Amino acid sequence: MPVDLETLYPKLVNLLLDPVFVVDESGNIVFVSDACESLLGYTASEMIGTLIFDYLHPDDRERTRAEANRVMTGHPHTNFENRYLHKDGHAVHILWSARWSEDDKLRIGLARNVTSLRRANQTRDALYRISEAAHGADSLRGICDGVRQVIAELFPRNDLHLAFYDPVRTVLTVPDWSVDRANDWVEGSMQPGTALAEVISLGQTLLASRDPSQPGLGVITESGLKSPGPLNWLGVPLISNDSVLGALVIESQSEHIRYCAADQELLQFVATQVAIVVERKRAEDHLRFLAHHDPLTGLTNRSLFYDRLETALKSAGRHNSLVALLYLDLNDFKQINDTLGHEAGDQLLIETARRLEQCTRETDTVARMGGDEFTVLLTDISDLAAVDAAVGKIREVMAVPMMQEGQIVLISFSVGVALYPQDGRTARHLLGSADSKMYEHKRRRQAG
Structure with missing residues (x-):
């Protein structure tokens, strides 16, 4: 038919x-x-x-x-x-x-x-790009900048917010992506009741509505009610070793864009890779820090201090400027250690380190050389009066009583001051001169 x-x-x-x-x-x-x-x-x-x-x-x-x-x-x-x-x-x-x-x-x-195919390609490319960014970055900030580029390609015309959470201080640290970029990082407090706070506190992915007045924070949907707006805010926690490091957030200014399950899966994949890379970078930075810093006080250690001293002397030689090296030794530290215990002694060393940092400039270097011996490197010194003023400020700050094991402890110290070029033109000679003057000061104190 x-x-x-x-x-x-x-x-x-x-x-x-x-x-x-x-x-x-x-x-x-x-x-x-x-x-x-x-x-x-x-x-x-x-x-x-x-x-x-x-x-x-x-x-x-x-x-x-x-x-x-x-x-x-x-x-x-x-x-x-x-x-x-x-x-x-x-x-x-x-x-x-x-x-x-x-x-x-x-x-x-x-x-x-072809959405599934494109998502698969995007996922593969994202993994490659994040790994590439991590390999090429020399800092955590560099990794964040690389992740920002990846997100811009995966989610065009979406705003990215990358936040790291410090549970001890309960603060959020975010990269400064402002036009002038006055700082590498900006800190702020966690704001309870926001979608971002919910993602970090629960460690779970969340779809919410964008809050135009608070970029990146998001509006939480009230229990039992529909979302107050379009689902154009998506937050994913950064989790490593069962610990929440922070959150990765994208949000769209368009009410026509609503994130779906596929977007959540892709962003979750990116967040997982970012968390791994960030944790690895932090571990590397920590190992590098331990190699150059005293594990008890966090101060520069002997090795790094020696390098900085040599660098300062070379600069002073080129610019015909002064450098001062202070060598400090706490008086009667062994007696305090034996009386109050080693833990109290350690706390005393830590407090000493903080006070030395407090009364010196950012351009100066404070180091622990070992035991109860500390050094301070003063650069860009105008004259001897500036050195005397620096020593006087240290004495003033260190004279404030400390409380250890419920007892008031008064700390004094012996100090040796060596100047470049008068007391030595090499790091070894300058350290030796400051050390000798410090022990001479200590002997005079004990004799007197």
Whole structure:
């Protein structure tokens, strides 16, 4: 029996897994197959009679219009890719095959969903880029800048907020991405009740609404109520060794963009890689710190101090300037250690270190040479009066009584001062001179 092709064609088209769109020259949808519902969430009856450009992702509208005009001039395409917005708000990547029917004045297109493929490619590329950023960065800030570039490619026109949490001080530290970038980092307190605080405190991914007045913090949906706005805020915790390091947040200023499960999975993958890289970088920095600093007080150790002293002497030689080296030894430290115990002695050394840092300049270097011996390197000294003033300030600060094991402890110290170039032109000679003067001071004190 003869086949009624006119009746059969729509049935065949609706059997196709890839949706078929038919659009007139004004962009109005005149036909769409049933497969469109699984692609964009809209039924055929909802889309017919509407403009196809209304469903486009805002970032792809301009180039899609240009390509549509090209097709209507007789240039079919088979590999044009763009993004549409699903009915629930998430982006769908579509690969198009389209041609123009001049007789019917209609553009006929076959749409293939390639979102999963694009996500897989993005995930692979993200892993590579983050690893590349970690390898090339010489600091945690450098890693953050690399992650920012990765996020900008994965989520175009989205704002990124990367926050690290210090549970001891209960503060958040974020990279300073301002235009002038006055600081590398900015600190702020955790704000309870925000979506960001919820992500960090619970260690769980959260979809929320963006708060225009508080970038990055997000608005928590009240229990039992619908979201106060579009789900255009997505926060993922940075977790390493079951500890929350902070959070990775993206948010869109567009109300048309709503994050979906696929976005959560991709951002969670990125966050996992970032947490691993950050933890590794922190471990490396800690090992590097231990190699050059005293483990008890955190001060510069003997090795690093010697390097800084040599550098300072070379600079002073070039600029014909003065350098002062102070060698300090606490008086009666052994008696305090024996009387109050080693733990109290350690606390006394730590307090001494903090006080020495407090009364010296950022350009100066304070070091623990071992036991109860400390050194202070003073650079850019104008004259001897400046050295005397520095020593006087140290004596004043150190004279304040300390409380150890419930007892008031008074600390004094013997000090030797050596000047470059008068007392030595090399690091070894200057240290030897300061050390000798310090012991001479101690002997005079004991004799007196």
